[in-house]
Amino acid sequence: MSAQDAKWLQDARRRDRKVLAEIYDELSPELYRYAYRLLGAADAAEDIVSETFLRFLRAIEAGGGPRDNLRAYLYRIAHNLAMDVHRRSPADADAPDPDVPVAPLSDDPARQAEDRISAEIARGLIWRLTPDQRQVILLKFFQGLSNDEVAAALEKPVGAVKALQHRGLSAMRRMLKRDHGWDEMEA
Amino acid sequence: MSNKDPQDAGPRWLDALQEVPERDATRAAEGRQAYLQAVEEIREPVSGVDAGRHKGWMSKFRKERSPMFSFARILIVLALALGGTGTTAAYAAQSSLPGDPLYGVKLALEDFRLGLTRDPQHEVLLLEDLVETRLEEIGALVRQGEPINLQLMNRLETHLRLALQQSAQLDDPQLIQTMEQIRTRAEQQLQIMQQLRTNAPEDQDEALRQTEQALLRIRNTAQDAIEDPTTFRLRLGTERSDEAPDQPDFAPPGSNGEGSGPKGPGEPQGPNGSNSGGGSGRP
Numbered sequence: 001m002s003a004q005d006a007k008w009l010q011d012a013r014r015r016d017r018k019v020l021a022e023i024y025d026e027l028s029p030e031l032y033r034y035a036y037r038l039l040g041a042a043d044a045a046e047d048i049v050s051e052t053f054l055r056f057l058r059a060i061e062a063g064g065g066p067r068d069n070l071r072a073y074l075y076r077i078a079h080n081l082a083m084d085v086h087r088r089s090p091a092d093a094d095a096p097d098p099d100v101p102v103a104p105l106s107d108d109p110a111r112q113a114e115d116r117i118s119a120e121i122a123r124g125l126i127w128r129l130t131p132d133q134r135q136v137i138l139l140k141f142f143q144g145l146s147n148d149e150v151a152a153a154l155e156k157p158v159g160a161v162k163a164l165q166h167r168g169l170s171a172m173r174r175m176l177k178r179d180h181g182w183d184e185m186e187a
Numbered sequence: 188m189s190n191k192d193p194q195d196a197g198p199r200w201l202d203a204l205q206e207v208p209e210r211d212a213t214r215a216a217e218g219r220q221a222y223l224q225a226v227e228e229i230r231e232p233v234s235g236v237d238a239g240r241h242k243g244w245m246s247k248f249r250k251e252r253s254p255m256f257s258f259a260r261i262l263i264v265l266a267l268a269l270g271g272t273g274t275t276a277a278y279a280a281q282s283s284l285p286g287d288p289l290y291g292v293k294l295a296l297e298d299f300r301l302g303l304t305r306d307p308q309h310e311v312l313l314l315e316d317l318v319e320t321r322l323e324e325i326g327a328l329v330r331q332g333e334p335i336n337l338q339l340m341n342r343l344e345t346h347l348r349l350a351l352q353q354s355a356q357l358d359d360p361q362l363i364q365t366m367e368q369i370r371t372r373a374e375q376q377l378q379i380m381q382q383l384r385t386n387a388p389e390d391q392d393e394a395l396r397q398t399e400q401a402l403l404r405i406r407n408t409a410q411d412a413i414e415d416p417t418t419f420r421l422r423l424g425t426e427r428s429d430e431a432p433d434q435p436d437f438a439p440p441g442s443n444g445e446g447s448g449p450k451g452p453g454e455p456q457g458p459n460g461s462n463s464g465g466g467s468g469r470p
Contacts, residue, residue: 020226024222025190029210036207037207043214055415055417057222057229060417062362063359064366066414067410119203119206121203122200
């Protein structure tokens with residue numbers, strides 16, 4: 001647990017309103033990005049951010065909440081909520097968001113092959129991973145968490161996180177090849 | 188961020204997910220405002236055991252009843268029904284093990300005690316006592332070199348499942364307090380089971396491994412409940428007390444909210460034994 005997390009949690013448990021606001025300002029943007037990457041829908045991502053922080057407040061108020069790593073705790077809650085949303089409306093969640101600008105294709109043929117793997121395809125692959133693999137891939141490659149931090153979020157050893165990452169990427173490559181005829185070696 | 192792996196960069200074919208459109212400023216501001224409003228409404232921390240909400244005189248007759256009170260009452264009932272033989276048999280049954288002639292009496296007494304309990308928090312603690320009893324029986328059987336039968340394992344699992352279900356009816360402070368007790372006990376029980384397993388004969392290993400897994404599950408579920416009581420209730424709570432907090436208003440866009448709620452305890456969970464919502468997927 002970082003010193004910052006420890007201080008935040010200590011003050012949050014004392015209901016320090018300034019610190020509670022600071023926690024929101026500091027962590028809500030990255031939670032939004034995390035939820036957006038999972039769901040591809042801005043409104044749903046905002047809802048998840050709101051609900052995550054409200055649950056945090058409710059737990060703190062009742063004397064519960066995270067034992068140590070606040071950031072990892074918030075990611076866990078957000079991930080659980082996103083899974084609920086996805087389960088209830090997977091078709092909507094995977095649909096292209098009209099607000100997302102379409103990236104122009106590169107002149108490089110190899111790059112073009114990779115560009116064809118749109119956000120929707122990538123998101124579809126992510127959702128076909130196991131929950132733990134999904135969290136590892138997203139937290140590590142998109143949220144910029146280190147192996148130690150991902151391990152804290154999943155409450156697993158670092159070795160298990162590395163194995164999940166390896167298996168998750170392998171599974172995605174297999175799905176790309178089988179379902180989209182895409183081969184990394186050829187690209 | 189610490190301990191960055193040189194291979195932290197993902198494959199390029201995942202780049203499509205890197206882009207996240209700029210957050211709607213109005214919506215983000217509304218979310219922040221709602222959060223700050225909730226922060227303003229948060230209750231100050233309470234201190235002392237009597238600082239909780241007033242529950243009226245009824246609680247004195249419900250919550251303060253100890254397991255021994257119930258047991259004493261059972262003995263009185265048995266004594267009245269059977270005379271001295273009944274009380275003697277009831278006491279003797281307490282130390283019986285599966286396979287003993289009096290073991291059925293022991294289980295019947297336990298069910299009777301459970302039947303008398305009306306207060307959910309008291310019932311959870313009683314169920315935890317019964318879990319302890321089952322684990323002591325397992326320990327005794329292992330030491331005697333006797334097999335651990337399926338009925339015993341099923342009963343242990345049932346106690347654990349019921350304890351979680353009953354907990355879901357408690358209000359947040361009660362739930363968290365109870366779950367902290369459950370977590371602590373499960374950790375202690377796990378240590379005992381692990382020691383037991385080290386010295387156990389090979390044919391008992393599978394049953395002990397299952398026991399450990401059951402304890403791990405309850406420890407992790409208790410931790411999840413402490414962290415996020417709402418999700419815990421959504422998964423396990425089929426009946427809620429009047430004092431339990433309102434369900435969240437949160438609803439995903441486009442959902443009808445039917446037939447797709449979180450998984451219950453008996454439903455299949457995610458791979459690796461991780462549940463999909465509770466999410467922690469602990470080892």
